[in-house]
Amino acid sequence: QVQLLQSGPEVKKPGASVKVSCKVSGNTLTELSIHWVRQAPGKGLEWMGGFDPDPENGGTVYAQKFHGRVTVTEDTSTDTAYMELRSLTSEDTAVYYCAIDMPLNWFDPWGQGTLVTVSS
Amino acid sequence: SYVLTQSPSVSVAPGQTARITCGGANIGSKSVHWYRQKPGQAPVVVVHGDSDRPSGIPERFSGSNSANVAALTVTRVEAGDEADYYCQVWDSDSDQWVFGGGTKLTVL
Numbered sequence: 001q002v003q004l005l006q007s008g009p010e011v012k013k014p015g016a017s018v019k020v021s022c023k024v025s026g027n028t029l030t031e032l033s034i035h036w037v038r039q040a041p042g043k044g045l046e047w048m049g050g051f052d053p054d055p056e057n058g059g060t061v062y063a064q065k066f067h068g069r070v071t072v073t074e075d076t077s078t079d080t081a082y083m084e085l086r087s088l089t090s091e092d093t094a095v096y097y098c099a100i101d102m103p104l105n106w107f108d109p110w111g112q113g114t115l116v117t118v119s120s
Numbered sequence: 121s122y123v124l125t126q127s128p129s130v131s132v133a134p135g136q137t138a139r140i141t142c143g144g145a146n147i148g149s150k151s152v153h154w155y156r157q158k159p160g161q162a163p164v165v166v167v168h169g170d171s172d173r174p175s176g177i178p179e180r181f182s183g184s185n186s187a188n189v190a191a192l193t194v195t196r197v198e199a200g201d202e203a204d205y206y207c208q209v210w211d212s213d214s215d216q217w218v219f220g221g222g223t224k225l226t227v228l
Contacts, residue, residue: 107153111162
């Protein structure tokens with residue numbers, strides 16, 4: 001059974017960057033497509049981006065809202081995926097989730113979430 | 121960009137049937153997935169591919185999708201079903217994954 005374990009909470013100042021990790025167990029990262037979804041306090045789910053198996057897309061795909069500010073990477077030697085978000089503002093305060101993109105483009109399972117707080 | 125519209129809230133009495141809808145342009149041509157999220161927890165898929173239930177999800181949960189509306193139906197609602205429910209699709213035209221705004225199911 002695949003499980004995703006995310007890194008701990010972060011507190012960042014406006015303008016800084018944050019990098020959240022997501023370690024895979026029960027399978028190898030090369031067999032999976034990891035995506036990232038965030039949820040601001042009291043708000044809904046917001047897809048950010050992830051790995052796209054379609055080679056025409058260069059391996060990654062991002063939500064138009066975050067394009068240029070977010071980068072997803074992976075380290076297959078440690079089966080760990082990463083999401084880096086730059087130029088943080090208070091509106092980036094949210095719980096960030098990693099999740100596996102299934103063949104018909106639904107997410108299962110999800111990581112436990114990582115709270116990122118942006119505050120001066 | 122593709123937009124999914126959900127009503128903010130649905131309230132039902134225990135034992136009754138809850139229907140949560142998700143509207144989108146020609147959504148019937150897409151594969152719709154539904155998630156349940158309880159406070160402080162990560163989302164869990166309850167229906168995928170319009171109407172398929174993962175193992176462990178009760179038969180009380182069912183999905184449908186046609187024309188411009190998809191729906192999640194929960195029969196014989198229990199107190200434990202109280203949660204936020206989100207629909208989600210992959211928009212092939214833009215290669216974007218899209219969530220609806222979420223519906224809070226309240227069990228009276």
